Structures are given as C-alpha cells and as structure tokens.
Amino acid sequence: MGGKSYYCDYCCCFMKNDLNVRKLHNDGISHTIAKTNYMKRYESPKKILTEERQKTPCKRYFGGYCKFEMYCKFTHYSGKELQELEKLVLAKRTNSRKKNKCKKWPWKTHLQKGLPPSLQSINPAKLKQTDFKHSWG
Template sequence: MGGKSYYCDYCCCFLKNDLNVRKLHNGGIAHAIAKSNYLKRYEDPKKILTEERQKTPCKRYFGSYCKFETYCKFTHYSGDNLRELEKLVLARKKRKSRKKTNKCKRWPWKTHLRKGLPPSLQPINPEKLKQTDFELSWG
C-alpha cells in the first residue's frame, strides 16, 4: 500500500508513517547520533572548545573511521581545528565587548550623537537662549 511517508530531518530518510515505526526509528542509535550531530552545529563554540580541550585525540578517527562520532569520549578535532575554534571564540568575545561599549549609540540623546538630530530634537543651549530677543512683534 502507498500512503504518506514520514521524513526524518536528522537522518535524511523516509519511513512508513506509522507510530510504532517512528518510535523505533527515533529510539535507535543511528538517529540519536544524527540528531546530536545536527544540534552540535548550534552549540556555543566556547562550550565546545572547553570540552574538546579536555579530551585526548581519537586514534580511530585520525586513523580511518570512528563509529562513535559525537558520542566518542576522545576528541575528533585536530590542532588546526582547535586553533580555528579559539579564533572564533575570541572574535565572539570581542564582538560582545564591542556591543557593550557601543550600547549608547542607539540612544540619540547621548551627548556625542546630538549632531545628527534635527533642530527640534536637539537639547536647548542656554548660551543661545540668553542671546535670543523675545520682544518681537508677531504678525
């Protein structure tokens, strides 16, 4: 029989759209590894760096193939990969510190940004106010 299929986004495969089949698939180790690989892409680089620094290199992975992938208790990152990850963490750290220092730029009433405001929104200058002659005839 035909019918609709269920597509697993993590494993990139089609399954029979049956509750028992999906439960069996989602409980499998292949699905768990595929899901953790997918979610690892969105983890914080600083967290990954601290975890990977504590591990020793995986002999299987650097030899040919490690079947444990993300569940391996050894690191799959080479020295170059770890250096790139460090650069990424430092760049993010600099970006965050830059955001903190430039925080006032979005507030137009800060003193260093008054130049870009229209005259009606600029703060009143008391010196100019003293020079103004209010004894004008209107009309």
C-alpha cells in the same frame, strides 16, 4: 495515515508513516547520533572549545573511522581545527565587547537617529535642564 512516507530530517531517510515505526526509529541509536550531530552545530563555540581541549585525540578517528562519532570520549578535532575554533571564540568576545560599549551610552548610538522622540532613550543631561513646573499643561 494513507500510503504516504514519513521523512526524518536528521537521518535523511523515508519510512512508513506509522506511529509505532516512527517511535521505534526515534528511539534508535542511529537517529540519536544523527540528531546529536545536528544539534552540535548550534552550540556555542566557547563551550565546544572547553570540552574538546580536555579530551585526548581519537586514534580511531584519525586512523580512518570512529563508530562513536559525537559520543566518543576522545576529540575528533585536529590541532588546526582547535586553533580556528579559538580564533572564532576570540572574535566573538571582541564583538560582544563592542556591543556592550553601545549599551553603556544608548543615546549616542546611530540606531536612535531615525526613531521618533518618544521612542529614543532619555538623555540625563537634557533631563536636568528641563523645568517641569512650567512645561506641564
């Protein structure tokens, strides 16, 4: 263990590098809240939007401070922030539709031009034209 300190990435704090100290810290409410806040960044915007629409605005948060942070049963998003979240969800939805069109006809994508023939997708029209009896060994 040596005299080195342990740094918690979620809480941005140093502590004694001891197993019991780290366990006690990781089980604490402040660490749990900090970890939840960090992990919320990586949730899908669609999920966040549906959850936040169902909640009513938090009077404490908009009044200045809410001690519950992400555990609050009220929303901490303003109307403007919810509108921006809606735009983000719509933009992701249109991007995913564009990507699905490319998946429907994979041999027409521009990505396959640089690939060798063995790695390119099979074109059904060319497959019908192939004479297998005469072209094999």
